[in-house]
Amino acid sequence: MRLAVIGTGYVGLVTGVCFSELGNEVICVDKDMEKINKLRQGEIPIYEPGLQEMLWSNLDTGSIAFTTNTTEAVRNADIVVLAVGTPSLPNGEADLSYIEEAASAIGEALNGYKVIMTKSTVPVGTNGKIESWIYDRTSHPFHVVSVPEFLREGSAIRDTFNPDRIVVGTDNERAAKIVVELHRPLTDRILVTDVRSAEMIKYASNAYLATRISFINEIANICEKVGADVSQVAQGMGQDKRIGPAFLNAGIGYGGSCFPKDTKALIQIAGNVDYNFKLLKSVVEVNRDQRNNVLRKLHDFVGDLKGRTIAIWGLAFKPNTDDVREAPSLDIIEELVAEGAFVRAYDPVATANFRRLFDHSSIIWCDSAVSAAENADALCLLTEWREFAEVDLSQVAKGMKEPVLFDGRNVFNQQSKEIAAFKYYSVGRPQSERTKEGGNHYGIHAADKA
Numbered sequence: 001m002r003l004a005v006i007g008t009g010y011v012g013l014v015t016g017v018c019f020s021e022l023g024n025e026v027i028c029v030d031k032d033m034e035k036i037n038k039l040r041q042g043e044i045p046i047y048e049p050g051l052q053e054m055l056w057s058n059l060d061t062g063s064i065a066f067t068t069n070t071t072e073a074v075r076n077a078d079i080v081v082l083a084v085g086t087p088s089l090p091n092g093e094a095d096l097s098y099i100e101e102a103a104s105a106i107g108e109a110l111n112g113y114k115v116i117m118t119k120s121t122v123p124v125g126t127n128g129k130i131e132s133w134i135y136d137r138t139s140h141p142f143h144v145v146s147v148p149e150f151l152r153e154g155s156a157i158r159d160t161f162n163p164d165r166i167v168v169g170t171d172n173e174r175a176a177k178i179v180v181e182l183h184r185p186l187t188d189r190i191l192v193t194d195v196r197s198a199e200m201i202k203y204a205s206n207a208y209l210a211t212r213i214s215f216i217n218e219i220a221n222i223c224e225k226v227g228a229d230v231s232q233v234a235q236g237m238g239q240d241k242r243i244g245p246a247f248l249n250a251g252i253g254y255g256g257s258c259f260p261k262d263t264k265a266l267i268q269i270a271g272n273v274d275y276n277f278k279l280l281k282s283v284v285e286v287n288r289d290q291r292n293n294v295l296r297k298l299h300d301f302v303g304d305l306k307g308r309t310i311a312i313w314g315l316a317f318k319p320n321t322d323d324v325r326e327a328p329s330l331d332i333i334e335e336l337v338a339e340g341a342f343v344r345a346y347d348p349v350a351t352a353n354f355r356r357l358f359d360h361s362s363i364i365w366c367d368s369a370v371s372a373a374e375n376a377d378a379l380c381l382l383t384e385w386r387e388f389a390e391v392d393l394s395q396v397a398k399g400m401k402e403p404v405l406f407d408g409r410n411v412f413n414q415q416s417k418e419i420a421a422f423k424y425y426s427v428g429r430p431q432s433e434r435t436k437e438g439g440n441h442y443g444i445h446a447a448d449k450a
């Protein structure tokens with residue numbers, strides 16, 4: 001089939017590349033000329049494992065192309081994929097201005113029957129609006145179908161080729177058949193629903209996953225106080241088939257471009273119909289506070305942070321991506337700087353993106369995990385990049401002023417020999433005897449603070 005993908009951000013690019021890999025003819029559109037020019041040269045603007053290579057091979061065969069010309073792309077397509085951004089407005093609601101602009105351009109361009117497939121995450125009722133924005137500008141027939149996207153950054157290609165399900169929201173049989181046929185090579189698990197239910201499935205899924213994370217983080221906070229180990233608790237819970245093991249990793253809370261935005265949007269969607277979504281409001285609040293645990297632990301152990309040097313491992317909101325949108329690292333580093341600390345930070349790929357959002361003369365950007373820890377008073381692991389688990393910790397400990405490690409993602413085994421060199425704090429796990437006993441040369445005793 002011939003696809004025009006409008007919006008070549010994360011979702012648009014991954015969708016475009018994967019569907020061209022499946023043998024479709026794809027043209028990706030973006031209004032950002034610089035981005036399109038780079039993509040034409042095979043340069044991708046994001047870090048996503050495997051995407052670059054797949055783009056190159058499809059550019060070579062000519063099954064994918066890039067343009068800023070929406071009209072031409074739409075005219076040559078059977079299916080138009082809407083993948084523009086839907087960021088948060090200051091009140092938490094989704095900003096639909098990019099969707100309206102793109103829908104209007106599609107309406108102007110229509111030259112025959114097309115299916116418009118909405119992959120952007122949009123509030124319930126939006127596909128109806130998209131339909132009317134297009135309808136007002138054309139006399140050609142079309143159907144708008146809600147096909148929410150469930151890929152995760154860092155594993156986007158694997159997720160696209162192995163989806164748990166594809167949701168197709170439409171009341172129209174002809175459109176449903178076309179969209180089902182497009183996705184058939186990916187899976188048999190294709191659920192056709194009405195449009196509003198499809199829109200709700202996306203928000204409900206993200207809100208539920210966010211809820212699991214805040215739930216396990218609160219359990220972790222309680223574990224710390226009662227001397228239980230949240231890793232074992234999560235394992236025990238996850239073995240119950242009704243619960244399952246995924247998304248029960250305690251840590252410093254969720255970030256990224258979607259959970260924070262989509263949870264806030266669903267609270268607004270509920271509020272607009274006079275429903276107070278109390279549970280989800282708490283999920284957001286718990287998440288906001290969870291990242292402060294790192295700072296609280298630093299205060300407990302290091303005391304006043306003014307003039308101290310804090311090393312940071314990991315800036316991205318999760319491993320295998322260079323995305324720092326709503327990353328816990330942003331709040332934590334901003335606060336460290338505000339309190340007068342010096343920061344030595346390292347991330348394998350996300351440093352440039354982080355610096356675009358926040359930079360300061362008190363931060364030294366390091367080019368390896370080991371160098372970031374040099375002469376630091378404490379080290380905080382914020383993103384569980386695999387390379388951190390493989391670093392020679394004895395070398396790290398030797399290079400630090402004080403071997404104090406705050407493991408915000410429970411990467412290390414606190415019983416291990418390497419960890420024994422540190423005063424080690426993780427999330428929701430009992431502190432080792434050494435850590436409990438350990439005072440430090442600032443004269444503050446962790447155990448005294450309890």
Ligand SMILES: NC(=O)C1=CN([C@@H]2O[C@H](COP(=O)(O)OP(=O)(O)OC[C@H]3O[C@@H](n4cnc5c(N)ncnc54)[C@H](O)[C@@H]3O)[C@@H](O)[C@H]2O)C=CC1
Nearest residue numbers: 007008009010011030031083084085086098102120121149
């Ligand atoms: N990032 C992710 O992992 C996922 C995102 N989503 C949803 O997909 C949607 C897109 O998200 P991202 O790809 O992260 O967005 P993004 O913000 O990275 O990219 C959006 C792109 O659309 C372009 N654009 C905006 N208006 C346009 C127009 N009128 N014509 C052509 N191009 C236009 C922008 O220049 C930008 O390159 C959002 O609704 C998001 O919630 C859903 C699942 C996963």
Ligand SMILES: O=C(O)[C@H]1O[C@H](OP(=O)(O)OP(=O)(O)OC[C@H]2O[C@@H](n3ccc(=O)[nH]c3=O)[C@H](O)[C@@H]2O)[C@H](O)[C@@H](O)[C@@H]1O
Nearest residue numbers: 149150151152153247248249251253254255256258317318
């Ligand atoms: O709508 C979206 O954009 C996407 O949002 C998430 O994907 P993503 O944000 O890429 O990454 P996740 O793997 O879900 O992680 C999100 C955040 O939760 C945190 N997390 C995840 C799992 C866990 O057990 N604990 C935990 O703290 C991660 O560190 C990360 O900060 C969803 O998993 C995707 O299904 C969805 O398509």
